[in-house]
Amino acid sequence: MRKRTENNSNGNFFTDEALVAHYNLVKKTITEYTEELTRRCRYKSVVSQVENGTIMDDRSRLIDLYEACYIQNAHLQGTILTLFSQLVGKRYMFAREGEDGKWVRDPKQSKICQGSQFEKIIKGIIEAELYGYTLLEIMPELDPETGLLKEVNNIERRCVLPDQRRVVQHWCQWSPGWDLDDEQYKHNYILINTGGFGIFAATTPNILAQKYTVSNWVNFSHTYGQPIIHGKTEAEDNESRQRLARKIGSAAQNKVLVTGKGDEIDIKAFAASNSEKIYQTLAEFTNKENDSLILGSESMAGATQAYVGSTKAHENIYRARINSYRTRIENVMNEQVVPVLRYWGIISDDVYFKYMNKVEMSDENKIKLYDMLTDKYEIDPEEINKEWGVEVGQQRNFEAGTGGGGLGDWDGDGDNDGHRMSDEEYYKRYGHHRNRINFLSGVH
Numbered sequence: 001m002r003k004r005t006e007n008n009s010n011g012n013f014f015t016d017e018a019l020v021a022h023y024n025l026v027k028k029t030i031t032e033y034t035e036e037l038t039r040r041c042r043y044k045s046v047v048s049q050v051e052n053g054t055i056m057d058d059r060s061r062l063i064d065l066y067e068a069c070y071i072q073n074a075h076l077q078g079t080i081l082t083l084f085s086q087l088v089g090k091r092y093m094f095a096r097e098g099e100d101g102k103w104v105r106d107p108k109q110s111k112i113c114q115g116s117q118f119e120k121i122i123k124g125i126i127e128a129e130l131y132g133y134t135l136l137e138i139m140p141e142l143d144p145e146t147g148l149l150k151e152v153n154n155i156e157r158r159c160v161l162p163d164q165r166r167v168v169q170h171w172c173q174w175s176p177g178w179d180l181d182d183e184q185y186k187h188n189y190i191l192i193n194t195g196g197f198g199i200f201a202a203t204t205p206n207i208l209a210q211k212y213t214v215s216n217w218v219n220f221s222h223t224y225g226q227p228i229i230h231g232k233t234e235a236e237d238n239e240s241r242q243r244l245a246r247k248i249g250s251a252a253q254n255k256v257l258v259t260g261k262g263d264e265i266d267i268k269a270f271a272a273s274n275s276e277k278i279y280q281t282l283a284e285f286t287n288k289e290n291d292s293l294i295l296g297s298e299s300m301a302g303a304t305q306a307y308v309g310s311t312k313a314h315e316n317i318y319r320a321r322i323n324s325y326r327t328r329i330e331n332v333m334n335e336q337v338v339p340v341l342r343y344w345g346i347i348s349d350d351v352y353f354k355y356m357n358k359v360e361m362s363d364e365n366k367i368k369l370y371d372m373l374t375d376k377y378e379i380d381p382e383e384i385n386k387e388w389g390v391e392v393g394q395q396r397n398f399e400a401g402t403g404g405g406g407l408g409d410w411d412g413d414g415d416n417d418g419h420r421m422s423d424e425e426y427y428k429r430y431g432h433h434r435n436r437i438n439f440l441s442g443v444h
Contacts, residue, residue: 020170021060021158025068030208036062040197047163053174059132060158060171066131066200069207075287076203079294080130086322087126087329088119091358094351109351112341115148124154125192125332126325132198133162135180136190138337140344149346155189162193187343190336203290210286213279234262296321326355 036059043056070076094109112118121136128134135155143150158171167189168177180191229248233241244263251257259265291297297314333353341347366387373379374395381392427433 019156019159019167021156022171023158024061024064025071028065028068028208030205032061033065033204033208036065037197037201043163055161055164055168055172055174057161057163058172059162062197062201063131063157065204065208066198069200069204072211073207076207076290079291083126083294083322083325084123087325088122090114092122092353092355094347095354096350097352103352103354105356106348106351109347111147112142112149112347113353115146117149117152120152120154121333121337122329124152125329127154128192128194128198128332129325129328130199131157132196132201133157133160133191133193135160135162135167136192136337138188138190138340140188140346142346160191162191163195165191187340190340192332192336199294202293206286206289210283213282213286228267230266231259232264233260235260329353330355 040059040062046056070080092113093103093105094113095103095105098104121138124134124136135157137153137155138149139151139153141150142148155167159168160166161168165180166174166177167180168174170176178185180186180189229251231244231248233244235241235244244259247257247259248265257265295318297318330353338347338353342349370379370384370387378395381395384390384392421429423433
């Protein structure tokens, strides 16, 4: 945590020294994980008897475990990035509720909720679900050039005691520290506490096991999975045998191997063993479990399904999970963040944070939807431009005949074919030429 001075964020918090924390992100084991869960359970058992001055809610070692598994696991990072990609961007707004119950977007106020600093708030709320808690620092200023929030910080979790609602300057030391309920801090600092261990509590043992599995897999592959050069010699003395062994060992670098007249050299290759397949299966199982826990569906992180029905079911689960995250963000925003922004006069009193009611779908499904809508309703060209970036002119929806045709139909020859087939095709299908009123008598 960097030091705050008069010229740095204009804050009076942590004015003397920066926050001091200890980091240990290497060589983490399952034993350390179980010890931290035991420590947490011990605190939960005696929380009613803890007085001020006693640190019992120190989760710094648990955060070490979480961050170690996150930093060293590329698949988990990709899953979290997929989650964040569905929660940030131009999907939200500040809006007022109209008389008919619909939310009306306020363009001026909504501009404030864009930009990288506001995204830190959204990510902090989601990280509270992952880590168990987040402490946000919101500086009450707008950038004069952009009109966006100027600075938002995520306070180091190792120096935060979430259930005891305190920030300590040195981890594991009660004093010096700051009470988050004090009047001078509660309008700048927002503590988002889920009350639990966070989702990473479930992913951490899986990843620790996966790391052990991968290391064993690599060792096994180096030992048994590589080709072995096998040499035979007619020499009976041990010195000659050792000389041949040294030549074979250096053949990989020298690319040349000179043997005696009666020596034989062959290469033995090993196929994948059952043990190697077990290692690979365990690693894939871990990735699948973590994706299902965070996103609700492992298929959204790259896996494929056997049939279309399964894929659609996974997509529905994925969208439902994303909607639950958005609901959580809306609640925290309107209950904790919006009151602080109102206090500093950044937003007006009658607007609320809302996600737009926009269905997330693939480009293919969007095309099908717009094709259906333009066939049945008049769509403003501006809507097409906003969605696809394509300038279109006046809409050309023609009335369909009794055949129920769509775009391209018009009243003409009365056969309702819309001239979508050639004259030859028409004659082959109906047995008469176009525009013939009574094809039996030949009268036009």
